[in-house]
Amino acid sequence: MDTFLPVELGHASRLVNHGPTVLVTSAHGGRRNVMAAAWSMPVEFVPPRIAVVIDKKTFTRELVAASGAFGICIPGTSLVDLTYAVGSSSGRDTDKFARQGLRWRDGPVLGMPLLEAGCAAWLECRLIPERHTEDAYDTCFGEVVAAAADRRIFARGHWEFRPDNADLQTIHHLGAGNFVRSGGTLRAAAASA
Amino acid sequence: MDTFLPVELGHASRLVNHGPTVLVTSAHGGRRNVMAAAWSMPVEFVPPRIAVVIDKKTFTRELVAASGAFGICIPGTSLVDLTYAVGSSSGRDTDKFARQGLRWRDGPVLGMPLLEAGCAAWLECRLIPERHTEDAYDTCFGEVVAAAADRRIFARGHWEFRPDNADLQTIHHLGAGNFVRSGGTLRAAAASA
Numbered sequence A, B: 001m002d003t004f005l006p007v008e009l010g011h012a013s014r015l016v017n018h019g020p021t022v023l024v025t026s027a028h029g030g031r032r033n034v035m036a037a038a039w040s041m042p043v044e045f046v047p048p049r050i051a052v053v054i055d056k057k058t059f060t061r062e063l064v065a066a067s068g069a070f071g072i073c074i075p076g077t078s079l080v081d082l083t084y085a086v087g088s089s090s091g092r093d094t095d096k097f098a099r100q101g102l103r104w105r106d107g108p109v110l111g112m113p114l115l116e117a118g119c120a121a122w123l124e125c126r127l128i129p130e131r132h133t134e135d136a137y138d139t140c141f142g143e144v145v146a147a148a149a150d151r152r153i154f155a156r157g158h159w160e161f162r163p164d165n166a167d168l169q170t171i172h173h174l175g176a177g178n179f180v181r182s183g184g185t186l187r188a189a190a191a192s193a
Helices: A009-015 A059-067 A077-086 A096-100 A131-137 A163-168 B009-015 B059-067 B077-086 B131-137 B163-168
Strands: A004-006 A022-028 A031-037 A040-044 A049-053 A069-075 A119-128 A139-150 A171-175 A178-187 B004-006 B022-028 B031-037 B040-044 B049-053 B069-075 B119-128 B139-150 B171-175 B178-187
Touching (some): A022 A059, A031 A096, A040 B049, A049 A069, A049 A119, A059 A069, A059 A119, A077 A096, A077 A163, A077 A171, A131 A139, A178 B077, A178 B171, B009 B040, B049 B069, B059 B119, B069 B139, B131 B139
Antiparallel strands (some): A178 B178, B022 B031, B040 B049, B171 B178
8 A cells, every 4th residue: 555645845844844754765787775864854845945964975965966866764762773774874885675675666766765654754955056055064955746655644734743653754854863752743833823 | 960061072063863853942132042953963073063943934044143142942742832833923922931920041152041940951053154055044053152961860961861861851742733752762783872
């Protein structure tokens, strides 16, 4: 059963608005990689743009520079161990997809490898080259060109965190392998219905 | 009782590593302001640097440009209503500190107004002028020059999310006044002790 449905590009920023730790996927010339990134954020609603910090020493950065594209996959709580593992090793000499037994689908626009099993959502992004910020802050900007989410936790443009979808709830890295889970929805009193 | 203690600058990135929604504070020429920002991230550990998206139409942006400084305060769950309120109105014609009855302390290095009551932590930042990214992506970079946290939830360089400090646990904006709370610590199996 395919539980992933496309997300309107105008809603893509909502997938990362609350600051989850993400997996950055990349591919070029027959090689592919996946790493964890705690440091990402949206920067624009329309067109949907995001920023993500990818250290210039990483293999991911090399693949992203070569292909001009990357994927952002949002792991659920069941992928805590995987997230930490792919964030603690380099893919330069190892195919982390093979080692971790990961299946991926090819992104619909740019062909980036995108993870769905255990993930809440993904965004496929075209790199917006910004040499200075890439050099000075390892900060890479991208435009989201496709997005999808598991309809069990993101539907009709909104996250729905419920007790029955705890496995898909997002994780947020505190550091050193300790994560917190998003949950316990709070509603501001002044928010309109 | 003052429950805030200084945080080593080398640990400052940990305060925002997990993607909380923050309050951006600013002051210049006798005016001050506070707004909410869901879009921020660390970009470097040492020196500790962060990026935050501040729309160029906001009064905050005007004050930050004039003073070359801003504060980042991290609200706990008890400040959900305040966070949404200060994120939904402009401070150009209103002193939001006065309207919301907010008390602040002056930042130790740059004199930014910093909130402690109800907040888990704060960071005082010096703007790193980057005209292009400010213009193109509303993305402002800053270097953290001072930081402090409530020792009931951040101690010895680490967050400690426990049932007894739920009020100080961080909030993460999903959109439209809906927030999730960080909690339920998960530990990656491969993480060292």
